[in-house]
Amino acid sequence: MRSPWQHPARIVPFAFLALIAIGTALMMLPAARAEPGHAPFVTALFTAASAVCVAGMAVVDTPGYWSTFGHVLLTVLTQIGGFGIVALATLLSLIVSRRLGLRGRMLAQAESAGLTGGNTARVLIRVALVMLVAESILTVVLTLRFWLTYDYSFGRALWEAFFHAVQAFNNAGFALYSDSLVRFVTDPWICVTLALGVMAGSIGFPVLFELAREWRTTRSWSTHTFLTVTGSLLLTAVGFVVFLVFEWRNPGTLGPLNTAGKVLAAFTQDVMTRSGGFNSVDLGRLNSETIAVTNGLMFIGGGSASTAGGIKLTTFMLLGYVIWAEIRGEPDVVIRKRRIAEETQRQAVTVALMGVALVATGTVALDALTEDVPFDRALFEVTSAFATVGLSTGITSSLPPSAQVVLVVLMYVGRVGTIAVGTAIALNTRRRHYRYPEERPLVG
Amino acid sequence: MRSPWQHPARIVPFAFLALIAIGTALMMLPAARAEPGHAPFVTALFTAASAVCVAGMAVVDTPGYWSTFGHVLLTVLTQIGGFGIVALATLLSLIVSRRLGLRGRMLAQAESAGLTGGNTARVLIRVALVMLVAESILTVVLTLRFWLTYDYSFGRALWEAFFHAVQAFNNAGFALYSDSLVRFVTDPWICVTLALGVMAGSIGFPVLFELAREWRTTRSWSTHTFLTVTGSLLLTAVGFVVFLVFEWRNPGTLGPLNTAGKVLAAFTQDVMTRSGGFNSVDLGRLNSETIAVTNGLMFIGGGSASTAGGIKLTTFMLLGYVIWAEIRGEPDVVIRKRRIAEETQRQAVTVALMGVALVATGTVALDALTEDVPFDRALFEVTSAFATVGLSTGITSSLPPSAQVVLVVLMYVGRVGTIAVGTAIALNTRRRHYRYPEERPLVG
Ligand SMILES: [K+]
Ligand SMILES: [K+]
Numbered sequence: 001m002r003s004p005w006q007h008p009a010r011i012v013p014f015a016f017l018a019l020i021a022i023g024t025a026l027m028m029l030p031a032a033r034a035e036p037g038h039a040p041f042v043t044a045l046f047t048a049a050s051a052v053c054v055a056g057m058a059v060v061d062t063p064g065y066w067s068t069f070g071h072v073l074l075t076v077l078t079q080i081g082g083f084g085i086v087a088l089a090t091l092l093s094l095i096v097s098r099r100l101g102l103r104g105r106m107l108a109q110a111e112s113a114g115l116t117g118g119n120t121a122r123v124l125i126r127v128a129l130v131m132l133v134a135e136s137i138l139t140v141v142l143t144l145r146f147w148l149t150y151d152y153s154f155g156r157a158l159w160e161a162f163f164h165a166v167q168a169f170n171n172a173g174f175a176l177y178s179d180s181l182v183r184f185v186t187d188p189w190i191c192v193t194l195a196l197g198v199m200a201g202s203i204g205f206p207v208l209f210e211l212a213r214e215w216r217t218t219r220s221w222s223t224h225t226f227l228t229v230t231g232s233l234l235l236t237a238v239g240f241v242v243f244l245v246f247e248w249r250n251p252g253t254l255g256p257l258n259t260a261g262k263v264l265a266a267f268t269q270d271v272m273t274r275s276g277g278f279n280s281v282d283l284g285r286l287n288s289e290t291i292a293v294t295n296g297l298m299f300i301g302g303g304s305a306s307t308a309g310g311i312k313l314t315t316f317m318l319l320g321y322v323i324w325a326e327i328r329g330e331p332d333v334v335i336r337k338r339r340i341a342e343e344t345q346r347q348a349v350t351v352a353l354m355g356v357a358l359v360a361t362g363t364v365a366l367d368a369l370t371e372d373v374p375f376d377r378a379l380f381e382v383t384s385a386f387a388t389v390g391l392s393t394g395i396t397s398s399l400p401p402s403a404q405v406v407l408v409v410l411m412y413v414g415r416v417g418t419i420a421v422g423t424a425i426a427l428n429t430r431r432r433h434y435r436y437p438e439e440r441p442l443v444g
Numbered sequence: 445m446r447s448p449w450q451h452p453a454r455i456v457p458f459a460f461l462a463l464i465a466i467g468t469a470l471m472m473l474p475a476a477r478a479e480p481g482h483a484p485f486v487t488a489l490f491t492a493a494s495a496v497c498v499a500g501m502a503v504v505d506t507p508g509y510w511s512t513f514g515h516v517l518l519t520v521l522t523q524i525g526g527f528g529i530v531a532l533a534t535l536l537s538l539i540v541s542r543r544l545g546l547r548g549r550m551l552a553q554a555e556s557a558g559l560t561g562g563n564t565a566r567v568l569i570r571v572a573l574v575m576l577v578a579e580s581i582l583t584v585v586l587t588l589r590f591w592l593t594y595d596y597s598f599g600r601a602l603w604e605a606f607f608h609a610v611q612a613f614n615n616a617g618f619a620l621y622s623d624s625l626v627r628f629v630t631d632p633w634i635c636v637t638l639a640l641g642v643m644a645g646s647i648g649f650p651v652l653f654e655l656a657r658e659w660r661t662t663r664s665w666s667t668h669t670f671l672t673v674t675g676s677l678l679l680t681a682v683g684f685v686v687f688l689v690f691e692w693r694n695p696g697t698l699g700p701l702n703t704a705g706k707v708l709a710a711f712t713q714d715v716m717t718r719s720g721g722f723n724s725v726d727l728g729r730l731n732s733e734t735i736a737v738t739n740g741l742m743f744i745g746g747g748s749a750s751t752a753g754g755i756k757l758t759t760f761m762l763l764g765y766v767i768w769a770e771i772r773g774e775p776d777v778v779i780r781k782r783r784i785a786e787e788t789q790r791q792a793v794t795v796a797l798m799g800v801a802l803v804a805t806g807t808v809a810l811d812a813l814t815e816d817v818p819f820d821r822a823l824f825e826v827t828s829a830f831a832t833v834g835l836s837t838g839i840t841s842s843l844p845p846s847a848q849v850v851l852v853v854l855m856y857v858g859r860v861g862t863i864a865v866g867t868a869i870a871l872n873t874r875r876r877h878y879r880y881p882e883e884r885p886l887v888g
Contacts, residue, residue, distance in 0.1 A: 246812065288819040289811035296804060319797055326794040332880070339880040342786050349793050350770040353763055356800075360740060367733035368690065375732040375820035436776070436783040 056173025173277020204303030252285025500617025617721020696729025
């Protein structure tokens with residue numbers, strides 16, 4: 001038996017567990033709660049895990065249930081969690097960069113996709129600086145809007161702006177309003193600012209760094225950046241059109257808004273769906289066809305090594321190219337005159353299918369643990385938790401504790417677990433030095 | 445522009461369309477209907493397509509709506525469709541055996557996986573013989589049971605036995621009883637006989653032929669046969685346990701039965717789910733967790749080159765091995781000391797993901813075309829149509845014609861279209877004689 005502490009990379013998932021444990025203990029302090037008494041264990045666990053995994057999913061009314069101290073805790077846990085996830089990707093890339101295996105190879109690629117030339121400290125400082133600058137810009141814009149238009153006191157405007165700026169850039173999505181952003185549905189200053197913050201956080205640091213260097217010379221972009229940017233544009237466009245068309249007349253969502261309001265609300269909800277987790281329309285009243293598309297967008301998620309969750313844009317885009325090559329009968333998968341390694345294709349398949357298996361298992365578990373939760377709502381909650389989106393049709397708070405624990409496990413596994421398990425196994429890999437004869441079973 | 449008639453293989457999908465068209469015209473004859481007047485176009489189209497694609501999905505009450513002539517038509521269309529599907533796989537394997545591309549490669553493998561040494565006619569005769577023998581055995585057992593136990597006249601017993609024998613072995617699933625097999629839920633003679641017929645038809649001819657030769661020497665089995673048999677046993681076991689455990693106390697399904705009855709009903713429903721399409725419990729009253737598992741089983745389906753649908757057992761099993769190899773960091777996917785070709789892995793991925801895309805698109809379309817169909821019921825209908833299972837929670841008949849046409853398209857594409865499109869494209873393939881430099885974008 002080897003100790004899990006033998007290799008530094010193995011500590012990371014335990015560090016996240018420890019962070020969630022500390023967060024749970026802190027959220028159980030009576031000072032964290034608005035009312036007298038302390039929060040129940042599962043409520044505190046769910047909230048802490050949701051913050052650390054930047055899911056932003058809530059089992060209680062965030063503004064009413066937690067005290068200001070509780071809100072400060074949420075901010076700190078979200079910020080540490082979000083930074084930790086990016087730091088994790090970076091550190092692991094340096095530790096296991098030359099080893100093979102699921103995440104080893106993947107993280108080695110993170111480096112070649114943008115994080116070149118830096119040592120650990122330098123990269124972490126750059127990540128921290130980008131976060132600081134982005135959150136500061138968001139805070140300034142939101143503060144001015146809250147202070148000047150909504151007549152908040154300057155102190156309150158600053159605090160609420162900062163809180164939501166951290167939630168937005170880290171793609172968490174806790175809100176200090178019981179209706180999330182529904183009250184701001186027609187306010188472009190609030191909605192567009194937060195949407196841009198979410199987009200910046202969800203594109204991924206390798207891509208951000210590469211875009212900062214060469215955003216004008218699209219031809220020199222790495223395949224990773226090309227896939228992330230085109231995937232993001234494609235899905236944003238699809239989501240926007242779907243929300244606008246399917247919800248145009250829905251009296252519970254876009255129906256009552258004028259045309260400009262419909263466009264703004266569709267854009268905001270579209271951006272928030274692939275990981276942001278805020279909502280400016282009532283998701284419980286979406287049409288079932290919109291819900292279905294929303295599930296797909298949540299499952300795909302954002303960019304690699306970002307604060308977004310899901311199977312990631314590159315995974316989705318790569319699989320599209322794989323299918324396209326296959327039905328055209330091309331021997332190689334080629335993107336912009338670059339051949340995609342067979343190993344990378346297999347990684348993409350593995351990530352996507354493990355995601356499908358997790359969501360399927362979670363949905364069956366949630367259905368089995370509850371009496372009256374319809375299948376579609378269970379699927380939505382589970383997909384949202386797995387992809388750490390945090391959106392809900394409104395059932396999270398009424399789930400029994402056992403079902404809430406299922407969602408906690410999904411958030412952790414969706415965010416930390418796949419990286420951790422993959423790396424741990426990769427570090428143990430035995431190599432084969434011979435190959436067996438090839439066989440081609442019939443498929444399909 | 446090349447003509448689609450240039451290559452004989454391209455005729456096949458048109459032949460199936462022609463068969464459906466002829467079937468639709470015949471089902472619209474007043475003589476096919478029990479009541480005066482003729483069936484509406486969409487009803488006739490749906491029923492003919494459902495029979496030809498061996499889906500067995502019904503928009504009307506099969507015994508009450510159609511005349512005996514209509515039932516004979518159903519039998520003929522099912523038999524021609526089922527035989528045609530197997531004949532298609534065999535013929536195409538001979539035509540395109542040395543070409544590359546999605547289905548070209550696949551069908552070449554069908555040959556190596558069991559259909560060796562025969563010319564077209566010999567293989568077709570063997571297939572027809574197996575069908576004839578299997579359906580005869582089923583007919584004899586069912587006739588005796590209907591005649592001796594249920595006091596049918598001998599003529600009626602023989603006709604109903606033959607009708608259901610054809611439906612079972614071809615994995616179609618039309619029934620001459622409005623409740624399908626619910627009235628026989630505790631009759632092992634009826635349920636087990638039909639279940640064995642469905643299993644025999646769904647395992648696939650390459651595997652049947654190989655098992656007939658060497659069923660005792662499991663070590664000499666091809667990888668294809670190994671994956672099909674183990675996959676079938678695995679999924680049958682999982683489905684059986686799920687049905688039994690999740691439905692044990694459900695008053696709408698297994699609840700009222702005694703223990704032996706519960707075991708029989710769970711086994712029957714389990715076997716029917718991966719393509720048979722009969723049901724001996726009311727599917728509209730299944731728990732939502734059972735529905736979720738049922739969706740998964742339907743989607744996977746049966747063996748390749750069989751009368752079953754879905755993405756097929758080998759595809760599912762292969763993907764499992766791919767994931768297992770990936771998380772273990774193995775460079776090759778190895779099954780019983782045979783390395784699986786990279787091309788075969790890519791085919792499996794393509795087949796599975798095209799299935800996911802079809803089901804997702806179909807579900808969104810069905811939801812968009814209806815007002816009050818819940819998402820989970822839409823997903824169930826669409827999965828059942830795509831995988832030509834034919835099970836329903838009972839909403840098919842109340843869908844608007846546009847939504848029924850969506851299901852027709854899914855049945856056709858799920859059954860004939862993927863083979864046809866894949867082959868057609870494969871026959872057009874241009875080869876690349878140079879390779880681009882390799883790149884490894886970040887995934888997950
Ligand atoms: K989130
Ligand atoms: K069927």
